[in-house]
């Protein structure tokens with residue numbers, strides 16, 4: 293029988309509550325100490341792992357402490373610190389422009405609102421949502437690759453565009469669970485519900501997941517007596 297919207301919303305709450313109970317340590321994995329450092333880290337994380345970003349940010353912030361220093365730097369200087377990351381040339385250019393925009397438009401402070409953040413150079417809607425919700429701005433349910441994949445497998449959305457997926461997720465969960473819901477889906481996607489070979493057998497929400505699009509491996513058929521599978525390997529074969 294087709295699941296109603298209310299049933300889906302109830303299931304979504306159970307999934308998030310269950311994940312939260314199983315993984316109370318879930319949090320953003322980009323190291324940062326200030327809103328500016330968080331903004332820089334999220335911008336740098338496009339096409340790069342959080343681990344790689346965390347490897348470069350300490351030296352980057354030591355050399356260029358704050359938006360003013362970035363605004364006065366040449367992109368080539370920023371590049372030297374981030375060249376192990378994907379798209380580093382573009383990111384360096386954007387970070388210099390970002391420092392300038394913050395100085396010119398916001399007095400050097402990172403704006404709280406998602407809309408204002410999304411106006412800044414190199415800051416997309418997802419980055420704006422992640423930063424805003426972490427620094428006490430707007431409530432959001434930003435959609436990255438993990439949230440997109442899990443949202444589909446858990447049948448919380450039928451869409452493939454981040455803004456439409458976010459709208460669906462927001463409609464299923466109360467606002468106070470959006471932040472945690474985002475964190476938990478990302479955390480779970482990295483550790484259990486991998487893009488390739490999700491580990492459903494050790495997933496705490498397996499009972500609530502339709503596993504949409506997940507290929508379930510069939511058990512190997514039991515070999516019949518005398519069949520090829522039961523015969524010893526021929527010489528020369530291993």
Ligand code: SF4
Pocket residue numbers: 442445446484485486490491492495496497498499501502503504506
């Ligand atoms: S049951 Fe499998 S597909 Fe569903 S959330 Fe868990 S790991 Fe992902």
